[in-house]
Amino acid sequence: MIVVEHVTKNYGKKTAVNDLSFTVRPGVVTGFLGPNGAGKSTTMRMIVGLDRPDTGSVTVGGKPYRDHVAPLHEVGALLEARAIHPGRSAYNHLLALATTTGIPRRRITEVLDLVGLSTVGRKRAGAFSLGMGQRLGIAAALLGDPDVVILDEPVNGLDPEGIVWIRNLLKSLADEGRTVFVSSHLISEIALVAEHLIVVGRGELIADTSVSEMQRAASGVVVRVRSPRASELARLLLDDGVTVESSGGPSELRVTGLEAAVIGDRALAAGLPVHALIPTEVSLEQAFMQLTHDSVEYEPTAPAPEPAGTRQEVTSR
Numbered sequence: 001m002i003v004v005e006h007v008t009k010n011y012g013k014k015t016a017v018n019d020l021s022f023t024v025r026p027g028v029v030t031g032f033l034g035p036n037g038a039g040k041s042t043t044m045r046m047i048v049g050l051d052r053p054d055t056g057s058v059t060v061g062g063k064p065y066r067d068h069v070a071p072l073h074e075v076g077a078l079l080e081a082r083a084i085h086p087g088r089s090a091y092n093h094l095l096a097l098a099t100t101t102g103i104p105r106r107r108i109t110e111v112l113d114l115v116g117l118s119t120v121g122r123k124r125a126g127a128f129s130l131g132m133g134q135r136l137g138i139a140a141a142l143l144g145d146p147d148v149v150i151l152d153e154p155v156n157g158l159d160p161e162g163i164v165w166i167r168n169l170l171k172s173l174a175d176e177g178r179t180v181f182v183s184s185h186l187i188s189e190i191a192l193v194a195e196h197l198i199v200v201g202r203g204e205l206i207a208d209t210s211v212s213e214m215q216r217a218a219s220g221v222v223v224r225v226r227s228p229r230a231s232e233l234a235r236l237l238l239d240d241g242v243t244v245e246s247s248g249g250p251s252e253l254r255v256t257g258l259e260a261a262v263i264g265d266r267a268l269a270a271g272l273p274v275h276a277l278i279p280t281e282v283s284l285e286q287a288f289m290q291l292t293h294d295s296v297e298y299e300p301t302a303p304a305p306e307p308a309g310t311r312q313e314v315t316s317r
């Protein structure tokens, strides 16, 4: 279990993490999601004792990382996939780590097998592809057979087969009762591997929720309504937090911020006919953008041109 309590971390005048609290529980893969610069890496560094919070506390298995007698058995982390000597073989990279931490040699063969690198274990790590480098980083994280596994952007650089592999690996680690915490700035990536989500923006907690709950909460927020008296209906529905736009013709509206049932009930009470009431499915990307649109660190000054067919359907409230 990882417990982050009221943690704040400043770098000079920059607040990287602001009064952040959350718990990562064993048995499920938890994603750590947020736009670039949201404070994910800083938080992960504090979990593994590479940085100290200015205020608040971070514990792993009930203690700060540095208080563990054999920290590699407690926490395995992949924070910099490329922090590998390029001239060293994968085997020797792991051997160097194992010998300084009292881990037996046979464990090296085991983890190389686990990450699918046993046939290239003697090859120079400098010649590895990005995906192979990620696998080696994961092997190093698992070397001490840790209860808590922390991986910063592990899916980055993996091909579809690699993504399936890492999903199965993370799931099996969680099923064994371990705490598994993986970061990404892409909801599409994290939704493939994680069940639960901690979402951050500008160093603050935005959501602590399951992937399915996030999808459920966001879908149905936009409703397409067809009525021969659309303009009267639009006036009736307009309210704080509700956006009504005409779409696809004079009798069609797009309503954001009201559920379909509420729209139908209000129309009925006012005696206005409704010919169609269609809740629109919102993609996970759109759900994530809705959640984080106020928290994006670096926004383009002018909107980027939208490729045809990808117009964002959700208007922010």
Ligand SMILES: Nc1ncnc2c1ncn2[C@@H]1O[C@H](COP(=O)(O)OP(=O)(O)OP(=O)(O)O)[C@@H](O)[C@H]1O
Pocket: 011, 014, 015, 016, 034, 035, 036, 037, 038, 039, 040, 041, 042, 043, 184, 185, 297
């Ligand atoms: N050592 C540092 N010195 C100064 N500022 C830093 C330092 N480390 C991080 N920051 C700043 O703190 C903020 C949070 O950075 P962090 O790397 O934790 O975010 P992140 O969510 O991991 O982003 P990314 O997805 O881009 O890796 C950013 O604004 C970053 O510029």
